[in-house]
Amino acid sequence: MSIPAHLDPQVKEHAARVLAGMREFAASMIYAAVLTDDGFEVADYSDGRTDASRMASMSSSVQALSDAVARELRIGTAEYVIIASDQGHVLQRRVPGQPLVLAALFDTYETLGKAIAVSKMGAQRMAHSPASEPGPAPAPTAVPEPAPADPAPIVAAVPPRDETTPRSIYAPPVSASGW
Amino acid sequence: MAEHVILFTGPMGAGKTTAIEKLSEIDVVRTEAANTERQVADKATTTVALDYGEIVLDDQDKVRLYGIPGQRRFDFMWTILKERAKGMVLLVHNDADDPIGRAVEYLDEFADLYAKGGVVIGITRIDIAPGPSVTDYAAALAVAHPDKIVPIYTVDPRQRDQMRTLLMTLVANIETRDMFVERVPQREELVAE
Ligand SMILES: Nc1nc2c(ncn2[C@@H]2O[C@H](COP(=O)(O)OP(=O)(O)OP(=O)(O)O)[C@@H](O)[C@H]2O)c(=O)[nH]1
Numbered sequence: 413m414s415i416p417a418h419l420d421p422q423v424k425e426h427a428a429r430v431l432a433g434m435r436e437f438a439a440s441m442i443y444a445a446v447l448t449d450d451g452f453e454v455a456d457y458s459d460g461r462t463d464a465s466r467m468a469s470m471s472s473s474v475q476a477l478s479d480a481v482a483r484e485l486r487i488g489t490a491e492y493v494i495i496a497s498d499q500g501h502v503l504q505r506r507v508p509g510q511p512l513v514l515a516a517l518f519d520t521y522e523t524l525g526k527a528i529a530v531s532k533m534g535a536q537r538m539a540h541s542p543a544s545e546p547g548p549a550p551a552p553t554a555v556p557e558p559a560p561a562d563p564a565p566i567v568a569a570v571p572p573r574d575e576t577t578p579r580s581i582y583a584p585p586v587s588a589s590g591w
Numbered sequence: 592m593a594e595h596v597i598l599f600t601g602p603m604g605a606g607k608t609t610a611i612e613k614l615s616e617i618d619v620v621r622t623e624a625a626n627t628e629r630q631v632a633d634k635a636t637t638t639v640a641l642d643y644g645e646i647v648l649d650d651q652d653k654v655r656l657y658g659i660p661g662q663r664r665f666d667f668m669w670t671i672l673k674e675r676a677k678g679m680v681l682l683v684h685n686d687a688d689d690p691i692g693r694a695v696e697y698l699d700e701f702a703d704l705y706a707k708g709g710v711v712i713g714i715t716r717i718d719i720a721p722g723p724s725v726t727d728y729a730a731a732l733a734v735a736h737p738d739k740i741v742p743i744y745t746v747d748p749r750q751r752d753q754m755r756t757l758l759m760t761l762v763a764n765i766e767t768r769d770m771f772v773e774r775v776p777q778r779e780e781l782v783a784e
C-alpha cells in the first residue's frame with residue numbers, strides 16, 4: 413500500500429508549492445488547501461484565521477455531495493464547485509487522476525473566471541504529484557508536462573492585483589523533486 | 592402513511608452504510624471517499640457526508656434512512672443530520688477499541704434523538720469479536736444513562752432481515768411513545784378546561 417498523501421512528505425511539499433504558486437498568481441486568494449478525498453489536510457495556504465483541518469473535512473463533504481448530485485442528475489462528474497457569497501468565493505475541484513481535492517477561497521474582488529482558471533491550473537499542477545513509494549526513495553521523476561495552452565490565455569487576460577511582476581504558476585522547477 | 596426519519600450513527604466501520612444499502616428500496620445516495628485511515632477501519636471507502644435511503648415498512652410507514660460519517664472530523668454533518676431525525680439506530684462494531692465506551696460516547700452525542708423519538712443499539716461484527724456481550728453493554732448503559740431504556744441487539748448489517756427487524760422495533764417504539772404523548776393532555780389544555 414502506498415503512503416497516504418497527507419502523510420507523504422514529498423506530496424505535502426509539492427502541494428505547498430502548488431498553493432504558493434497559486435497565491436503568487438492571485439493575490440486575492442485568501443486561503444487554499446489540498447486535501448485527501450476523505451478530508452485529511454495535505455497542505456494549506458492560510459491567513460491563520462482558518463481552521464485548516466476542519467475546512468479539509470468540510471471540503472471533502474461538499475465535494476462528495478456535489479458528486480452525488482451530478483450522479484443523480486446524470487450530468488457526468490462535477491468539474492468544480494463554487495460557493496459564492498458576499499465576502500468571497502470558494503472554489504474547489506478534484507485533482508485529475510488523484511484521490512485529492514483542491515479548495516481555495518478568493519476575495520470578492522476577484523473575477524470568478526480568474527478564480528476558476530487559477531484553481532484549474534493548480535489542480536493540473538497538483539496532478540503531477542511525486543508520491544513517495546514505501547521503502548527507498550525513487551529517483552527523481554521527469555519534469556511534469558508544461559502548461560496546457562488552453563486555460564493560460566484566460567488567466568493572462570486578467571492580471572493579478574497588487575503585483576507588479578506576476579509569475580506564472582508554471583514557473584520552472586525549483587528543486588530536485590521536480591518542482 | 593406515517594413518515595419517520597431515522598439516523599444511523601456509530602463509529603467508523605460499524606456498518607452504517609452497509610445497513611442502509613441493504614435496507615433501502617431506492618438507489619442509495621452515497622458519499623464514499625477513498626479511505627486513508629486503514630489502521631482504524633480496514634476498508635476501501637468511508638462516508639464523508641451522508642448516506643440516504645428509503646424503505647416502506649408494512650405498507651404504512653415510510654422511513655427515511657440517513658447515515659452519518661462515523662469519523663468525528665465530520666461532526667458538522669452530525670449536527671445537520673441530527674436536526675432532521677426523530678430516532679436513531681446506533682451501530683457499534685464489537686471489534687472496535689473499547690466498543691462499550693464507543694456506544695456510550697455516541698449515545699451521549701445523540702441523546703437528543705432519544706428524547707425526540709427513540710434509540711435502538713445494534714452490536715455488529717460479533718462473528719469477528721464475540722465479546723463483550725449484550726449484557727455487558729446493558730450494564731454499562733444502565734450506569735451511564737440510567738434514565739434511558741434502550742433495546743440492544745446483536746445484528747449483521749449485511750443481513751437485510753435482521754436490519755429490518757431492528758428498524759421495525761425502533762419504529763414501533765417511536766409510535767408507541769407518540770401515542771402515549773398524544774394521550775397525555777398538555778398543560779395548556781388542562782388550563783383551558
Ligand atoms: N464479518 C462481518 N462484517 C461486517 C459485519 N457488519 C459489517 N461488516 C463489514 O464491515 C464493513 C462496514 O463498513 P461500512 O458499512 O462502510 O461502515 P460505516 O459504519 O458506514 O463506516 P464509516 O462510513 O466509515 O463511518 C463492511 O465491509 C461490511 O461488509 C458483520 O456483522 N460481520
Ligand SMILES: [Mg+2]
Pocket residue numbers: 607608609637638642658659660661
Ligand atoms: Mg459509511
